[in-house]
Amino acid sequence: MTSNRKTSTWRQAPEFRLAIIAVVVFAFMGMLSPERFLSEQNLTSMAFQFPEFAILALAITLVMMTGGIDLSVVGIANLSAVVAALILTEFVGPDLPTQASLLWLGFALGASLLIGAVTGLLNGALVAFLGLPPILATLGAGLVFTGLAIALTGGSAVMGFPEVVAVIGNTQVLGLPTPLLIFILLAMALHLLMTRTAFGIRISMFGTNPLAALYAAVDVKDMLLKVYMLSGLFASVAGMVIMSRANSAKADYGSSYLLLSVLIAVLGGVNPYGGYGRVIGVVFAVLSMQFLSSGLNMLQVSNFARELIWGALLLFVMTTNTTFLNKFRLPLALHKK
Amino acid sequence: MNGFFPAGFFTRNETLVALVILGFSCIATVSDPNFLSITTVSDILRASIVLGILAVAAMLVLISGGIDVSFTAVAVSAMYMTTTFTLAYWPEMPWPLIFLLSICLGGLLGAINGIFIAWLKLPTLIVTLGTLSVFRGFLLTFVGSQRISALPPDMRGFSRLMVARGTTEGGSFYALPLAFVALVFVILLTWFLLNHTMLGRSIYALGGSVESARRIGINVLRIQFFIYVYVGMLAGLAGIIHGSMSRMADPFSLVGQELSVIAAVVLGGARLVGGYGTLTGTLLGVALIVLVQNSLIVVGIPSTWQSVAIGLLILIGTGVPAWQAKKAAAEAA
Numbered sequence: 045m046t047s048n049r050k051t052s053t054w055r056q057a058p059e060f061r062l063a064i065i066a067v068v069v070f071a072f073m074g075m076l077s078p079e080r081f082l083s084e085q086n087l088t089s090m091a092f093q094f095p096e097f098a099i100l101a102l103a104i105t106l107v108m109m110t111g112g113i114d115l116s117v118v119g120i121a122n123l124s125a126v127v128a129a130l131i132l133t134e135f136v137g138p139d140l141p142t143q144a145s146l147l148w149l150g151f152a153l154g155a156s157l158l159i160g161a162v163t164g165l166l167n168g169a170l171v172a173f174l175g176l177p178p179i180l181a182t183l184g185a186g187l188v189f190t191g192l193a194i195a196l197t198g199g200s201a202v203m204g205f206p207e208v209v210a211v212i213g214n215t216q217v218l219g220l221p222t223p224l225l226i227f228i229l230l231a232m233a234l235h236l237l238m239t240r241t242a243f244g245i246r247i248s249m250f251g252t253n254p255l256a257a258l259y260a261a262v263d264v265k266d267m268l269l270k271v272y273m274l275s276g277l278f279a280s281v282a283g284m285v286i287m288s289r290a291n292s293a294k295a296d297y298g299s300s301y302l303l304l305s306v307l308i309a310v311l312g313g314v315n316p317y318g319g320y321g322r323v324i325g326v327v328f329a330v331l332s333m334q335f336l337s338s339g340l341n342m343l344q345v346s347n348f349a350r351e352l353i354w355g356a357l358l359l360f361v362m363t364t365n366t367t368f369l370n371k372f373r374l375p376l377a378l379h380k381k
Numbered sequence: 382m383n384g385f386f387p388a389g390f391f392t393r394n395e396t397l398v399a400l401v402i403l404g405f406s407c408i409a410t411v412s413d414p415n416f417l418s419i420t421t422v423s424d425i426l427r428a429s430i431v432l433g434i435l436a437v438a439a440m441l442v443l444i445s446g447g448i449d450v451s452f453t454a455v456a457v458s459a460m461y462m463t464t465t466f467t468l469a470y471w472p473e474m475p476w477p478l479i480f481l482l483s484i485c486l487g488g489l490l491g492a493i494n495g496i497f498i499a500w501l502k503l504p505t506l507i508v509t510l511g512t513l514s515v516f517r518g519f520l521l522t523f524v525g526s527q528r529i530s531a532l533p534p535d536m537r538g539f540s541r542l543m544v545a546r547g548t549t550e551g552g553s554f555y556a557l558p559l560a561f562v563a564l565v566f567v568i569l570l571t572w573f574l575l576n577h578t579m580l581g582r583s584i585y586a587l588g589g590s591v592e593s594a595r596r597i598g599i600n601v602l603r604i605q606f607f608i609y610v611y612v613g614m615l616a617g618l619a620g621i622i623h624g625s626m627s628r629m630a631d632p633f634s635l636v637g638q639e640l641s642v643i644a645a646v647v648l649g650g651a652r653l654v655g656g657y658g659t660l661t662g663t664l665l666g667v668a669l670i671v672l673v674q675n676s677l678i679v680v681g682i683p684s685t686w687q688s689v690a691i692g693l694l695i696l697i698g699t700g701v702p703a704w705q706a707k708k709a710a711a712e713a714a
Contacts, residue, residue, distance in 0.1 A: 113506075115640075170696065175703050177653040179448065179506070180695065183640055187692030195685045299637075303510060316504050348526065352518025358511040362503050 059313055061364075062328035069332050073339030080342050088221065092213070094334040095223035096285045097301045098327075101308035102227075102234055103278035105326050106271060108309055109238070111251045111318025112171060112178030114275045116186030118302045119193070120163045121283030122295050124156035126193040128284065129202035129293035131155055132209060145206035156280045163189055164276020168269035193295035201294040213288030223285045230278060235323040247271060251318025307358050308333060313365065394650030394702055398665040401694075405672055409679045416679050423545075423555040428671045431623045431635075432642060433564045433664065437571050438615040439639075440646045440663045444575075445608050446588040446655025447505035448643070451494060453635045454516040455613050456620030459487040462524055463621060464630040467533045476535040476625075483621035484614045490516060491613015492606070499605035513636070520632055529630040536625045560622045567615060572660050584608060588655025641691065645670040648698040669694065 073081045080086060100117045107114040131152040163185070170181035215222050238244035246267055250257040258264055287293045312329035314321030333354070340350050409416040435452060442449040463483040467474050490512075497508040542559035549555065575581035583604045586594040595601050624630045647653065648669060649662030673690050677683075682690065 170700065174700050175707050176696075176699055179653060180647055180699050183644065184692045184695030184699070187640075187644075187688045187695065189692075191686060191688030191690070191692055194688060195683075198685055303514060306507075306510060310507055316507055346522060348518050348521035350518070351514045352522055355511045355514030355516075355518060359497060359503075359508065359515070362507055362511070363497070363501055366501075366503060 059322055059325040059328060062311070062313065062325055062332065066328045066332040066335065069335045069339070073335055073342075076339065077342050081339055086338060086342075090334050090338050091221045091224045092289070093338075094330055095221075095227035096282055096289065096298065097304050098227050098308070098330040099230055099278055099282040099285065100298075100301055101305035101312070101326055101330060102230055102323070103275040103282070104305050105309045105312065105314050105321055105323065106234060106238075106247075106278070107178070107275045108314045108316055109247050109251045109318060109321050110268065110271055111254065111316075112182075112268075112271075113306070113316070114167065114182045114272065114279075115179060115302065116163070116167060116182040116189055117275065117279040117282070117305065118298055119186035119189035120160055120276050120279035121286060121301075122293070122297055123163065123189040123193045123283075124159040124280035125283035125287040125293040125297070126196055126202060126295060127159050128152040128156040129205070129287060130196065132205050133202055142206075142208060145208050149206070149208050153284060156284055157277060160276040160278075160280025160283070161273050162276070164273040164279070165269060167276065168272030171272065172265040172268040190295055197293075197295060199295060201292045203292040205291060209288055210291060211288070213285055213290075223289070226281065226285065230281065231323050231327055238321075238323065243267070243270070248319055251315075251320070253319075304333075304354070307354055310358060311361050393662075394648070394698065395659065395662045395665055397701060398648055398650075398662065398669055398698065401698075402665065402669050402672060405669075405676075405680065409676055412681055413679045416676065418553070419549055420553045420555045421676070423557050424675060425668065425671055426557060426561060427626075428675055429664075429667050430558075430560050430564045430626070431619045432638075432645065432671060433667045434567050434615055434619040434622070435638075435642045436645050436663050436667045437567055437660065438612040438619075439642050440649075440651050440658050440660070441571065441575075441584065441608055442505070442612055443643075443646055443651040443653060444588045444655060444658040445584050445605065446591065447498065447605075447608075448653065449494065449505065449509045449609070449612060450639045450643070451509035451513040451516060452612055452616040453637070453639045453642075454513045454520075455487050455490045455616040456623065457632060457635045458490060458516045458520045458524075458620075459483045459613075459617035460620030460624040461520055461529075461630050461632045462486055463617075464529055464532060464536070464624060465525060467536075468529070468531075472533050474533060474535060476539040479533065479536060480618065480621050484617040487617020487620065488610045488614040491610045491616070494613065495606040495609035498609060499602045513639075517636055524632070526632055528632070530628070532624070532628060532630060536621075537628060540625045540628055558626065560626060563618060563622060567618070568660055568664070575660070580604065580607065585656060588657070641670060644691065644695045648694060650702070666698075 100121065103117050104114055129152075132148060135148055167178075167182050167185050170176045170185065171178050174181075211222070212226075213223055217225055220228075238247065246257065246262050249260065250262060250264060250267060254264070283293075286297055290297060308329045309321070309326060310316060311333070312321070312326035314326065336353065336357075337350055340353070345353075406416070415421075435456065438452055439449060460483055463479055463486060466482070467479055494509060494512055497503050497512070498505050539560075540558065544557045544559055544561060546554075546556035575584065583594065583599045586597070586599060587601060587604055591601060594604075620635065623635060627634070645666035646658070646663050647666070649659070649664070649666030651658030651663065670691065673694065674687065677687055677690060
């Protein structure tokens with residue numbers, strides 16, 4: 045991406061500034077309360093915490109690259125978690141032998157991914173075939189998905205899983221927490237998809253200029269369908285992580301994650317008008333947010349103040365990204381408006 | 382089709398929404414004859430006041446080609462700050478002054494949006510997402526996070542002022558609060574603004590194309606700034622009415638409703654790309670959403686299906702016109 049933009053060097057890239065922000069926040073928090081922030085316990089608990097919304101942020105990043113937005117990710121995550129949870133509680137129950145319940149877990153995971161793919165395809169169809177603006181399509185569809193999850197559960201949490209379910213959210217593999225591992229794998233996959241495949245390049249192209257992409261014979265409908273389907277798949281993976289960590293599933297889990305993941309994507313330098321964005325930026329954004337959030341938590345700053353700080357951070361980064369430092373990106377934004 | 386009906390009458394969103402409302406009411410009346418009563422009408426009107434004012438505000442932003450999700454936070458902040466200020470310094474303050482204070486506070490918060498959007502030219506969705514959490518975070522951190530049920534006496538007094546009240550022959554009670562006049566006033570003012578002033582035409586022009594608007598000499602910066610201040614003022618009004626009528630200043634209320642308000646506006650035919658939107662459509666959209674929220678159970682659908690119903694309404698209400706437009710474009714080609 046960087047090689048074809050003459051005006052930018054790697055030091056001017058928004059990702060570089062973010063890396064600095066992440067390091068500075070980490071160092072600052074480490075200095076403020078070294079024995080608690082830098083403790084092994086805190087570091088592991090952070091690594092368990094952030095993947096659930098970080099995966100949602102990856103899903104939104106992918107869609108934002110096309111100039112769209114997916115407001116239904118949390119709805120998809122919860123719907124797929126509820127379906128998986130119902131399968132697990134209806135057919136398995138807490139006291140089935142491990143092997144049998146592993147089989148059912150596999151089945152439940154498969155069902156959840158299928159739900160993610162189907163709901164994502166539905167979003168894609170609304171955007172690609174009906175030509176609905178992505179905000180509306182995914183807002184309406186998201187309400188439907190959340191509503192289905194409420195209708196399936198009657199609004200209450202589904203509990204009573206076999207013990208194997210906790211494996212996804214609470215164990216470590218090779219010293220790394222499983223959710224973190226899932227996030228790393230998905231982030232790498234998305235990075236490769238965006239930079240090493242023709243599909244990824246078509247996404248950037250479409251995001252930069254939809255009309256030009258159409259004239260360049262990009263099958264726009266097919267591309268949009270795939271993008272929204274992938275976003276749905278990512279969301280259902282996040283749903284599985286949330287379900288395993290909470291050891292239950294409910295229609296309104298993670299309702300604050302939507303704002304948070306849009307925020308992370310934008311902080312990460314993804315252009316909300318489409319066309320520009322890098323996974324590494326999103327990773328740095330997630331890390332900064334998590335360090336900040338954990339650190340503030342230790343300084344006993346309330347949740348409300350954290351909300352204030354996140355909002356302010358979003359506005360600050362947007363302002364610096366588009367106005368003061370990256371003047372060369374402004375004409376594009378203006379042109380799109 | 383020319384003559385009695387205006388052009389495009391049968392393909393307009395307004396008609397579609399009105400038909401759905403009519404159909405819904407028919408089904409509701411069949412399944413519960415009591416549905417068709419003045420009590421239901423007054424209930425719906427009462428429930429539409431706050432949603433309606435917020436929807437008019439959201440419509441204005443959509444017409445100008447932006448999208449605002451922070452207005453619920455503005456409403457709640459203005460309401461809660463006004464209430465705490467009044468209680469602390471002048472509990473006996475008459476309600477018109479309380480309302481004025483809330484409106485001014487709303488306008489002030491709206492101006493913050495205006496600075497980011499008009500002056501710094503940031504995308505409206507991202508700015509208002511940011512200010513949504515800033516306003517709410519500020520309110521809950523620095524002003525207070527307690528529900529206040531001991532409101533200033535004049536706010537409670539306002540909620541008791543009625544335009545009409547009475548009892549039907551069946552013995553059920555109905556009442557239309559004075560706050561409804563505020564909704565009517567907001568509608569009339571905005572109608573006048575949009576249809577009879579240069580400012581209103583400029584807002585439509587802005588939604589059509591910012592660049593064209595700039596080239597024909599419209600001061601884009603000033604118009605955008607005005608829009609967000611006006612929206613903030615309407616939100617401040619809606620917030621204080623909400624607080625008075627629910628007889629409690631709850632800093633956790635309203636936020637989370639922004640998307641259903643926008644849904645109501647879009648149902649009524651306003652387009653996200655800007656340039657289109659009518660007050661009639663917006664009010665019909667509000668009526669439909671309120672109707673579904675309040676009376677789904679009358680039609681025999683359990684209330685757990687409410688989100689599904691509203692979500693489907695949004696998809697159908699925006700999908701059908703989009704599909705028609707696509708078909709028309711294909712035929713023209």
